[in-house]
Amino acid sequence: MINGSPKIKDSCSEYLIDEITKLLDNKTEVTVCNASDKTLNKGQFNSIYNCDAIVFVFPLYVDAIPSHLISFLEAFQKYLKEQPVKNISAYAVSNCGFFEGNQNKYALDIIENYCERTGLIWKYGLGIGAGPFIGESKSISWKTFIKKPVFNAMLDFKNSLETGEHPNGNIFVTAKIPRHMYIWAAHIGWRKQAKKNNLKTKDLYTKLK
Ligand SMILES: Cc1cc2nc3c(=O)[nH]c(=O)nc-3n(C[C@H](O)[C@H](O)[C@H](O)COP(=O)(O)O)c2cc1C
Secondary structure, three states: OEEOOOOOOOOHHHHHHHHHHHHOOOOOOOOOEEOOOOOOOHHHHHHHHOOOEEEEEEEOEOOEOOHHHHHHHHHHHHHHHOOOOOOOEEEEEEEOOOOOHHHHHHHHHHHHHHHHHHOOEEEEEEEEOOHHHHHOOOOOOOOOOOOHHHHHHHHHHHHHHHHOOOOOOOEEEOOOOOHHHHHHHHHHHHHHHHHHOOOOHHHHHOOOO
16 A cells, blocks of 8 residues: 555544555555655565555545655656566545545546556545545544445445455545535634644735735
8 A cells, every 4th residue: 555645644544544454354465655755765666566456545635646646656657667567456545625525536537547557457446535534533433424434435445455346437435424514624624723833814815925
């Protein structure tokens, strides 16, 4: 699994990787690597290449993928070009700040195009909305109705990783909370973060010169 979040800890991507890993049967061995790790070398690319499947797990940035993940993909593409062709399945899990999971659709298309270009065998992508909520909901059980839609999608995802069977197209889900409540909570979050960084709410609307 490739963690494409630049956050050092507590990212939603990291949480999703941990939870999907917990769901997998004990025959499945998982290696996690961080796309923002500047020390990634040929040895680490070798261990990714030796896997049967690669899962790119990342946050949506400006309707696309974070730039350091692009750098990682470019380096890995270069590496793959020098290797014998090998059947490696590829999946992606993108999470976003928008409430709607389908906001991730272009980012998943980017990964699908990358697979076509590099010879990885694209399976499908999971686009998850309300990522900041999911990332901070560790104390809430996956069985609650709020998180259940995402949990069910993760169960299908783990089944696909184990069997190789997959749906015909990407799957989009979000938490089962009222959209307006999520947006209201997000605004509180922005303001708190601004305060922590010695900014006032109005500073967030100041035009850059
Ligand atoms: C630079 C930047 C750009 C972002 N662009 C988008 C975006 O276009 N659409 C969106 O829904 N969320 C966007 N987000 C929100 C993140 O996708 C969201 O916070 C996500 O949950 C972070 O995941 P992570 O914790 O795994 O890093 C952006 C966040 C940052 C920092």
